[in-house]
Amino acid sequence: MELRHLVYFVTVAEERNFSRAAARLRVVQSGVSAAIRSLERELGVPLFERTSQRVALTDAGTALLPAARATIDAAQAARDVVDEVRGxxxxxxxxxxxxxxxxxxxxxxxxxxxxxxxxxxxxxxxxxxxxxxxxxxxxxxxxxxxxxxxxxxxxxxxxxxxxxxxxxxxxxxxxxxxxxxxxxxxxxxxxxxxxxxxxxxxxxxxxxxxxxxxxxxxxxxxxxxxxxxxxxxxxxxxxxxxxxxxxxxxxxxxxxxxxxxxxxxxxxxxxxxxxxxxxxxxxxxxxxxxxxxxxxxxx
CATH class of the missing domain: 3.40.190.290 (D-Maltodextrin-Binding Protein; domain 2)
Structure with missing residues (x-):
């Protein structure tokens, strides 16, 4: 499971929209969609319900969200330690x-x-x-x-x-x-x-x-x-x-x-x-x- 995929997942969950998530991440929308599909294949469950009107978390997506945020926070904490050493x-x-x-x-x-x-x-x-x-x-x-x-x-x-x-x-x-x-x-x-x-x-x-x-x-x-x-x-x-x-x-x-x-x-x-x-x-x-x-x- 790639950290980048979790970052994309959390961003889509917060924006409730793939286009806005892509703009916030400064990547193309197709890259965000591909990362979410890859994460869903790896986990074996859909994480979002997608319709023409909205994007909503599934039960599995809701369950994953706090763990995904905790993983991202832990990775950021590791970067912080190094960045503080570098000044x-x-x-x-x-x-x-x-x-x-x-x-x-x-x-x-x-x-x-x-x-x-x-x-x-x-x-x-x-x-x-x-x-x-x-x-x-x-x-x-x-x-x-x-x-x-x-x-x-x-x-x-x-x-x-x-x-x-x-x-x-x-x-x-x-x-x-x-x-x-x-x-x-x-x-x-x-x-x-x-x-x-x-x-x-x-x-x-x-x-x-x-x-x-x-x-x-x-x-x-x-x-x-x-x-x-x-x-x-x-x-x-x-x-x-x-x-x-x-x-x-x-x-x-x-x-x-x-x-x-x-x-x-x-x-x-x-x-x-x-x-x-x-x-x-x-x-x-x-x-x-x-x-x-x-x-x-x-x-």
Whole structure:
């Protein structure tokens, strides 16, 4: 079994498309198809269901995927050892991030990393499914590192390095009947329409947890993926919000920001890796840079 065939298999599994996999691997599509057929002949089972509309893993392909990733990781670890002796890093670093990353200068971090390690291929993707999607991609081996927000303890199989923890504050339109108070409670807000992130985002999960713990229900009227824009929806009378202090600090005129009494709502931001996999030399080098690119937020 050739390592190259496993790399092609994992790439097709991640892309769910032979053409995109070939483009990512920078080879012709016929070469990818031939490698997959060779692997299927060797194993004696089909690994993909192929139709004109989609490419999907079979049960055998699903079973092979984690073992294939582990084999590729082990081979990369061997290369890392040699590269460190030679004084240079190589390979691919797959990074996931939230749409809004306020506490790390990510462009600066990646620019510094590229200057220091030009032979490492950086791949960055934002998560439309929020922190839950990033965590799942780490656990499944699709990402090497992710900047995310997790409510409570990180899932088993993840190592989390906390970079910031902030209180979640209430944001109300300036003319709201509660805007003149010094603080509000979850009970005060329970009947209001909310502007919030979609399910799976760290701040949404934390606020949902807080309402459930208080035995209260609420209605999310608008779901906004970019937390930096939530206060603008509030300002225009579309609801109230509970968002981290860093996002509330930049709220536009026309809103009132208040502490939440009687509930300890915290937003936690950090950088995570899969604990079941040995971090590559490139991952370790990136983590070493993180502290230098942390941003001190106002307030």
């Amino acid at each position: 240079g890093l190589r390979g691919t670093l797959r990074i996931g991030t939230l749409i809004s990353v306020g506490f790390v200068d990510l462009p600066g971090l990646l620019g510094h990393f590229r200057a220091e390690h030009p032979a490492v291929d950086l791949r960055l993707r934002a998560a439309p499914s929020g922190s839950a999607g990033l965590a799942r991609s780490l656990l499944e081996g699709e990402l090497d590192v992710a900047f995310l927000s997790l409510a409570g303890r990180p899932p088993a199989g993840l190592s989390l390095r906390v970079l910031a923890a902030e209180p979640i504050l209430a944001v109300l339109p300036a003319g709201h009947p509660l805007a003149g108070l010094d603080a509000v409670t979850l009970e005060d807000l329970a009947d209001e329409p909310f502007v919030d992130s979609p399910p799976g985002y760290g701040n949404r999960n934390e606020v949902d947890r807080g309402f459930a713990a208080a035995g209260l229900r609420r209605r999310v009227a608008l779901e906004v993926a970019d937390i930096a824009t939530v206060a603008h929806y509030v300002r225009n009378g579309l609801g109230v919000a509970l968002i981290p202090r860093f996002a509330a600090a930049g709220a536009a005129p026309g809103v009132r920001v208040l502490p939440v009494a009687g509930a300890r709502l915290r937003w936690t931001f950090g950088v995570a890796t899969g604990s079941a996999r040995r971090p590559s030399a490139a991952v370790r080098a990136l983590l070493d840079l993180v502290d230098a690119y942390r941003v001190e937020m106002p307030g």
